Amino acid sequence: FGSTGPKTEFHPSASLRVYAPFWKVWWKEILCIIASIASFIAIVIVLASYDNHNLPTWRFKITLNTFLAFFTTLAKGAFMLPVSLAFSQSKFTWFLKPNPLYDFYILDQASRGWLGSLKLLFRVRFKHTVTIGAILMIVSNLSSPVTQLAISYPLRNNTASEEEAKMFTIDEITLGHNYARKLAETASLKATLPDNGDYEVPAPPQKALCSTGNCDFGPYQSLGVCVKTANITSKLLTKPISNLTLDLFEDGNGGLIPGLKEWNVSLSGKYGMLHQSPLTVISGELEGADTFGYSNNTRLLKARLLFYFLIYTSPLSPSKTQNLPADSDAIDDVIDSITEFKYEAREVLFHICVQTFKTRVRAGLDETSISDTVSQIDDPSNGIVLGRKCTKEVCQPLEEPGDLVAQITPPNAGPRKFSASYATMWNMAMGISILLNGKAELRITPNETLNHFWFSSFPRAWYRDVTYSNKNVFNPPRREIHLNNFLLNIATSVSSDLRYTHGQDGRPGAVVIDGTPLKEVSYLHIIWGVDILHRRRVCCSSNLPYHRHCRTEHGISRNRTGKCLRPGGRKGFRFGNSCRPQQRLPRSLERWSAAGRYSSEDFEEITSHATTERT
Structure with a gap:
């Protein structure tokens, strides 16, 4: 390797020699x-x-x-x-x-x-x-x-054919009269118990049965109960108090307390309240065919279950120099901060309807939305207005329902027919109305003690959780949202219980909607x-x-x-x-x-x- 000798001279080959391909x-x-x-x-x-x-x-x-x-x-x-x-x-x-x-x-x-x-x-x-x-x-x-x-x-969702995905719907209400009344009463009572953030959002409709926790459902329809609200504040009349009798003054049972100021407000002089507190609410059913906000809608009136009115005080916000009450403030501090109030009134209509739903379930959570609602009966000439006339002992239908049936046919319903007998509708209305009538009021007596009372569960829940919670006292937009969600919860609760009861018992009128069960796979x-x-x-x-x-x-x-x-x-x-x-x-x-x-x-x-x- 280290040789330094002379280099070997290379001479060109005589010919090109290539032997291997x-x-x-x-x-x-x-x-x-x-x-x-x-x-x-x-x-x-x-x-x-x-x-x-x-x-x-x-x-x-x-x-x-x-x-x-x-x-x-x-x-x-x-x-x-x-x-x-x-x-x-x-x-x-x-x-x-x-x-x-x-x-x-x-x-x-x-x-x-x-x-x-x-x-x-x-x-x-x-x-x-x-x-x-x-x-x-x-x-x-x-x-x-x-x-x-x-x-x-x-990961993605694949169809799991061996699993279950179904939803109960109904196209006809086939419950007995007493059963329908009890179901409506129980469902309405459940709706007065806030379990979804104090009525910030409405309660969801009936949940799907989905064994995998991930399911898809196409649009489907079901008969149920809907609610509409009309602002009828303009119909209120404020009158001076006159002809006070001794029986109006009672001790702690809702009567007037001597020494306190009184106010009087009514709808057409027929439905009203006499109160001594700036925080008062009253609700009651409209009699007969009375209506203040829906008189021009005949088809809707003949799909009604019941009308009732709400009258309540709306405290005005204190001046800017005055501090608004905090959530932790005592109720007497809240009342002391009220200097003025105004009246508001709503007419609430519960009626049968056909709703179109869209449902998907992801990770066990239902996501259901209502895409369409049809609430007008097909033929008003074959229907009646479910008004009521009451005596001291009993309330009766304004017209005898007999075998009359209210039928609703929504677009794209196909062969399905949606109907409910007026007799069943009457009994459902009776179940709901038990909770809706009443009054709630909170007053401070002359000796500086709190005196509050209410009749029925609905005014109590509405008074305490919706209208006069500390966050809502001086916030009308928020109060309006909570009120609408509260009423919607009642209709949703009744509809869900109707669908579940019919489907679980296999009653006539129940229709099971099959969805697509999904399973997450790699x-x-x-x-x-x-x-x-x-x-x-x-x-x-x-x-x-x-x-x-x-x-x-x-x-x-x-x-x-x-x-x-x-x-x-x-x-x-x-x-x-x-x-x-x-x-x-x-x-x-x-x-x-x-x-x-x-x-x-x-x-x-x-x-x-x-x-x-x-x-």
């Missing part, structure tokens, strides 16, 4: 490249066939990750063999002209791993095709983790852009032997394109079109030229012609 010289490398390409194709085919599909279930518990790891490793190992051999080939072809012996070491290190390949790239600087192999050696270390990044396993998603690195690696490795295979003509290496490669010193080969003889190869090199490779016996003779150039 290309495929015989490189058959092992070709097989490896074919195996690498086949592995890559297998990976692409399998991933493409399962992309956006459920994960495969293979025999012997083989998973997709196992398959991918095996074939990625196979492709990597198969393509690295020709790259490594190409480096070994370069170690000999590099010394067709005397070059630094250090280059031999660099090429040898490049064939061993990515660190040596980095050294080769630094020395050659992308001026020779050997850099392709160096780049492939470096990239191969990134192929496996990058390939794994191309695969993700997101599926395969491929990011195809990530596999570009692997594709380019395979393509480059398949072309590398062609760049490394050069036939020898008069001591000059020629590649497959016909261009000559000349040794170019430290920085690589020079390319040219002329192939004039430069120097003769030793016999060992000529033997390699004939066989296509150097043999191990030729190494000593080759290195004897390598000179060490030092700067």
Whole structure:
């Protein structure tokens, strides 16, 4: 290696001697490249066939990750063999002209791993095709983790046919009279118990039966109870108090207290209240066919269950110099802060209707919305207005319902007919009205003690939780929202109990709507852009032997394109079109030229012609 003797003269060969064809010289490398390409194709085919599909279930518990790891490793190992051999080939072809012996070491290190390949790239600087192999050696270390990044396993909902998803609906109310009255009364009472944030939002409709916790339902319709509210404050009359009798003054039972100021307000002089507190509410049912806000809607009137009125005081906000009461303030502090108030009145109509719902269940939570409501009967001439006339002992329908039926046909109902008998509607109205009539008032007596009273559960709940909670006393918009949600909860509760009772008991008129049960499953998603690195690696490795295979003509290496490669010193080969003889190869090199490779016996003779150039 350190010889300083005279250089051996090379003389051009007399003729071009090529004995071995290309495929015989490189058959092992070709097989490896074919195996690498086949592995890559297998990976692409399998991933493409399962992309956006459920994960495969293979025999012997083989998973997709196992398959991918095996074939990625196979492709990597198969393509690295020709790259490594190409480096070994370069170690000999590099010394067709005397070059630094250090280059031999660099090429040898490049064939061993990515660190040596980095050294080769630094020395050659992308001026020779050997850099392709160096780049492939470096990239191969990134192929496996990058390939794994191309695969993700997101979740999605798939149909679970063996599970259950159903919703109860009704197109006819077939309960007995007493049962209908009891159901309406119980459902209304439940609605007065706030369980959803103090009436900030309305209570949800009936929940679906969904065994998986994830279900979808198409639009469906059901008969139920709806509510409308009309502002009738303009109908109120305020009259001076006159003709007070002794029986109006009672001790603690709702009567007037001597020494306190009295107020009197009414609707048309018929429905009103006499009170002594700035916080008072009264509710009652309208008699007969009386109505203040719906007199022009005959079809709606004949679908009614009952009308009732609400009259309540609305305290005016204190002046800016006065502090508003906080949530923690005592009720007497709240009353003391009230200096003025005004009256408000509402007419509330409960009626039968057909509602169109949209329901989806996600993670066990129902999301139901009402997309449409139809509340007018088909033929008003066949209906009646369910008014009432009452004596001290009993209340009777204004008109005898008999066998009359209220029928509602919404658009897109198909063959379904929605109806309810007026007799059943009357009994439902009686159940609801039991809770709606009453009065609530809070007063401070002359001896500075609190005196409050209420009749029935509805005024108590409305007074305490809706109208005069500390947050609502001086906030009319918020009070209006809570009031509407409170009334809507009553209608929703009655409708849900009707649907559930009919469906659970299998009564006539019950219709079960089947939904689509869903189950969360993992599926395969491929990011195809990530596999570009692997594709380019395979393509480059398949072309590398062609760049490394050069036939020898008069001591000059020629590649497959016909261009000559000349040794170019430290920085690589020079390319040219002329192939004039430069120097003769030793016999060992000529033997390699004939066989296509150097043999191990030729190494000593080759290195004897390598000179060490030092700067």
